[in-house]
């Protein structure tokens with residue numbers, strides 16, 4: 001059981017790193033113990049985004065309501081559907097990786113046609129609720145078009161940095177502005 005109070009000095013057993021250039025299938029996963037480069041100036045973009053601000057989604061597994069509500073507070077609006085969704089939300093369980101979440105998306109000419117957004121329950125089952133939110137919101141940020149950024153930001157690819165050190169679990173002003181510029 002993980003205590004919310006253990007925010008300081010938690011070793012980075014698991015985190016996340018973006019390994020994606022964006023050919024057809026881009027992938028953002030996250031690696032433990034990565035060093036952070038110097039902070040960037042503003043939100044970074046993947047170069048891929050959906051063609052419309054009205055985005056359909058379907059939840060197969062997991063707790064995604066907070067993420068939908070959070071990102072739905074931007075110019076993006078989400079609609080739950082039972083098929084034909086733009087974003088598929090789910091979970092997986094993999095003890096063999098150091099990643100606690102993965103987002104993948106299919107992109108052509110800068111337009112995303114579909115994205116999978118997932119978190120790894122092998123790790124997240126031991127997370128307090130806000131830490132899970134941090135991972136889920138981060139992965140959704142990728143699907144919507146945000147790339148990694150160092151420093152205390154939602155799009156920092158390291159969960160130990162983003163959450164344990166910085167306490168970040170929702171988007172900030174820069175992320176909001178970036179999404180609203182895309183949609």
Ligand SMILES: [Zn+2]
Pocket residue numbers: 016017018028029030138139142148155156157
């Ligand atoms: Zn990431």
